[in-house]
Amino acid sequence: MKPPHIWIVSPASAEANNGNWQSAKRWARFLRTRYRVTVAQQWPAARHQHDADSEDHVGDDARGAIDSDADAVHATDARRPQPARRTAPLNAHDAPDLLIALHARRSAASLAAYHAAYPQRPTVLLLTGTDLYRDIRDDASAQAALQQAAALVLLQADGIAELPAGRRAKASVIYQSAATLRAPAAPSTARRYADVCMIGHLREEKDPLTFMRAASLVTAPHARLLHIGGALDAALGAAALATQTATPRYRWLGALSHAATRQRLKRCRLMALTSHMEGGANVIIEAVTSGVPVLASDIGGNRGMLGADYAGYFAPGDAAALARLIDRALTDAAFIALLHRQCAARAPLFAPAAEQAALLQLVDNLLHR
Numbered sequence: 001m002k003p004p005h006i007w008i009v010s011p012a013s014a015e016a017n018n019g020n021w022q023s024a025k026r027w028a029r030f031l032r033t034r035y036r037v038t039v040a041q042q043w044p045a046a047r048h049q050h051d052a053d054s055e056d057h058v059g060d061d062a063r064g065a066i067d068s069d070a071d072a073v074h075a076t077d078a079r080r081p082q083p084a085r086r087t088a089p090l091n092a093h094d095a096p097d098l099l100i101a102l103h104a105r106r107s108a109a110s111l112a113a114y115h116a117a118y119p120q121r122p123t124v125l126l127l128t129g130t131d132l133y134r135d136i137r138d139d140a141s142a143q144a145a146l147q148q149a150a151a152l153v154l155l156q157a158d159g160i161a162e163l164p165a166g167r168r169a170k171a172s173v174i175y176q177s178a179a180t181l182r183a184p185a186a187p188s189t190a191r192r193y194a195d196v197c198m199i200g201h202l203r204e205e206k207d208p209l210t211f212m213r214a215a216s217l218v219t220a221p222h223a224r225l226l227h228i229g230g231a232l233d234a235a236l237g238a239a240a241l242a243t244q245t246a247t248p249r250y251r252w253l254g255a256l257s258h259a260a261t262r263q264r265l266k267r268c269r270l271m272a273l274t275s276h277m278e279g280g281a282n283v284i285i286e287a288v289t290s291g292v293p294v295l296a297s298d299i300g301g302n303r304g305m306l307g308a309d310y311a312g313y314f315a316p317g318d319a320a321a322l323a324r325l326i327d328r329a330l331t332d333a334a335f336i337a338l339l340h341r342q343c344a345a346r347a348p349l350f351a352p353a354a355e356q357a358a359l360l361q362l363v364d365n366l367l368h369r
Contacts (some may be wrong), residue, residue: 005097007098040271156301275316306342
């Protein structure tokens with residue numbers, strides 16, 4: 001007897017290589033310990049969808065599905081198309097027993113189609129930052145997805161308060177996770193630069209301009225501000241190039257592979273997160289599990305990850321405040337030690353075993369209730 005089949009809808013593909021894709025990829029890996037899993041950009045799958053890298057599990061499950069075990073790394077263009085591959089057509093025996101949708105608005109059509117086809121089968125909706133802090137307030141499709149899903153998953157506890165009161169009972173919090181990386185052999189103090197990185201594709205919600213402006217205000221010796229991420233907004237890409245020319249401290253590295261990004265991150269002294277909205281930033285987890293303190297915009301999604309009393313917050317959009325925090329962290333030993341302690345205290349929340357256990361418990365309960 002085949003194990004139940006779970007379908008994960010991830011509007012972000014492997015080529016995007018963003019936080020939502022990393023969530024889909026990781027959840028698929030966790031779920032495959034018990035279930036058959038398909039990852040695709042919609043349900044039912046488009047006749048031709050771009051595959052990531054691997055053949056594993058795809059042909060048995062769906063036409064044009066994406067296999068989430070692939071490493072999904074493209075360093076030049078985060079949206080570069082890959083060769084389409086035709087796989088076995090979906091049939092009644094392969095119909096998913098449970099559907100997981102990432103992103104309420106962008107996955108609303110898939111969730112509605114699955115609910116119409118299989119109204120008695122369970123669905124899970126993973127809410128992103130744009131869902132929680134924007135779309136569910138005024139977007140009809142996001143609101144419909146919120147109603148249709150049997151269970152809601154949030155990536156940090158602050159988001160519960162953003163849900164309509166009548167939807168909170170079916171919501172649970174599952175913190176994302178990342179493997180712990182050992183600190184580099186050479187101490188960071190022996191390096192030529194004191195690197196501060198920002199990780200995320202250049203788009204409005206991430207507010208990369210605040211990081212760029214901070215670069216011209218930082219005064220700490222040897223400080224260097226590195227931005228990793230592709231330009232999803234051409235104007236922001238142009239701004240990054242202009243800042244790099246005008247401000248020697250600032251370097252835009254473009255899109256890197258996930259593995260290369262983590263290696264670069266663990267060698268940094270700090271990571272900055274300037275977003276206007278976040279559902280539960282995976283880069284916070286990767287920084288914490290790499291022993292790198294975070295300086296974060298003071299928004300609900302970041303507070304839900306780092307705690308209300310975290311010392312490394314700055315007002316959203318306040319480049320001068322971010323620059324002051326960078327200077328303080330790089331020159332004040334007591335302050336950087338405090339940030340290290342506070343991040344280390346949060347690290348157990350972000351253990352892979354904890355995320356996998358919570359996810360499997362949720363799915364098991366939905367399939368066997």
